[in-house]
Amino acid sequence: xxxxxxxxxxxxxxxxxxxxxxxxxxxxxxxxxxxxxxxxxxxxxxxxxxxxxxxxxxxxxxxxxxxxxxxxxxxxxxxxxxxxxxxxxxxxxxxxxxxxxxxxxxxxxxxxxxx
Amino acid sequence: xxxxxxxxxxxxxxxxxxxxxxxxxxxxxxxxxxxxxxxxxxxxxxxxxxxxxxxxxxxxxxxxxxxxxxxxxxxxxxxxxxxxxxxxxxxxxxxxxxxxxxxxxxxxxxxxxxx
Numbered sequence: 533x534x535x536x537x538x539x540x541x542x543x544x545x546x547x548x549x550x551x552x553x554x555x556x557x558x559x560x561x562x563x564x565x566x567x568x569x570x571x572x573x574x575x576x577x578x579x580x581x582x583x584x585x586x587x588x589x590x591x592x593x594x595x596x597x598x599x600x601x602x603x604x605x606x607x608x609x610x611x612x613x614x615x616x617x618x619x620x621x622x623x624x625x626x627x628x629x630x631x632x633x634x635x636x637x638x639x640x641x642x643x644x645x646x647x
Numbered sequence: 648x649x650x651x652x653x654x655x656x657x658x659x660x661x662x663x664x665x666x667x668x669x670x671x672x673x674x675x676x677x678x679x680x681x682x683x684x685x686x687x688x689x690x691x692x693x694x695x696x697x698x699x700x701x702x703x704x705x706x707x708x709x710x711x712x713x714x715x716x717x718x719x720x721x722x723x724x725x726x727x728x729x730x731x732x733x734x735x736x737x738x739x740x741x742x743x744x745x746x747x748x749x750x751x752x753x754x755x756x757x758x759x760x761x762x
Contacts, residue, residue, distance in 0.1 A: 566749035575651075575737050575753030576690065581746075619690065623749050632695075632703050633748045635680065639689035 536620045536638035543644045550607045552641050554620030557601050565596060565603045566621040570640070576619060580605070607643075615645045649674050651754035653738050659760045660728055668723045668757050670738030677743035679721040680705070680751065681713065683734040690737070696721055698743070728761040735759075 537555040544550045556565065564583050568576035580587060582594040582603070593606040607614055617640040623633055651672045660666055672679065680695040682705075692705030696715040710732055712724040721740075725732060735758050739751040 562745050564746060564749050568751075573756070575739070575756055576751070577753070578750050581749055583746075621749055623745075632697060633678070634695065634703070634705055635692055635749065635751070636706065637682075637690040637692075639687070
């Protein structure tokens, strides 16, 4: 099963660009890479998803190199409200059942934005 | 409003007393899943369901049961809770499809304490 590895924590000043990288060496050909944001006492919230190259939406950008063994979430000009835990997710087609799709989250990166 | 609901939100119980945490979604999603979240361990998948009457084990299924008799409901059952099941539990759902599985919609969470 694919495992993901991300930094435990990061600090950034307001207004800076933040890049969080996730390693997923065993990603399968058909798997997508997804990032979530979680605030205390809330469920995670979908931010962005990609398969290869670069994806951008109104919140973030996602960079995926050609070998797809890692991905980088980029948050432009962070503010205090971006202080949260960010999770990388890679889906896995489980070996135990045809068509099964097990999801493995990373342990998350706690981003602290400093005024 | 599209949402995933969980009940109860908070529960304190004693060892061995059977309990059920309900989960319901109103988005007609095929895929549903349960996670537990513990400090330093991130989100770990307990069980998931690809569709009605189809369930599979995630990373940490021991001590839990699930059922999927209806598309909208996916209850989590603890037949004989133990203190090591004290945790924050999240239910989530998503549409079917390689590009959709990872886009999980999460419920608000259930904080369970087993004494």
